[in-house]
Amino acid sequence: MNRKEVLDAIKDNIENENLVRHMLATEAIMRALARRLGEDEEEWGITGLLHDIDMELTEWDMDSHSKLGADLARELGASEAMTHAILCHNEKHGVLLETKLDKALFCADPLTGLITAAALVRPDKKLTGVEAKSVKKRFKEKSFAAGANREQIARCSELGLELDKFIELGLKAMQRIAKELGL
């Protein structure tokens, strides 16, 4: 399974442009995390890219989301480690986070939303000028991008990564692909 095949599968299954961008952002953060932690960048990146592939097929129903996604990922040739990470990134199924890959996807997913929102409140709506310290400040404002689960993001600590460092890493990773993200 290569990145091109995954992108084709995404095209076949997702119409919502913002959702595709979210998956690309998650991929970028997962790649940066893998590089930082000395893990397999391709495996982690592809897991991030694939993780919400079933969102439209399940009609955003959280009771089935990620179960179908894990099955689709397996059909596309994802490893068991990757499918497990995809399955447990939706807490609803009660599947515990076991591996570093599970934990990385779980905390990277909501960080994309927080960073995107931090860009969108700027007059230029661009990621370029967003500073890590403003994202950190926004993290503490509960009503800001309330859908970006703070507890979930903070579980980066389970990867041995401080929250501040995680935010910096995520922001830089997303800034590198700002154009693709439309930000």
Ligand SMILES: [Fe+2]
């Ligand atoms: Fe997601």
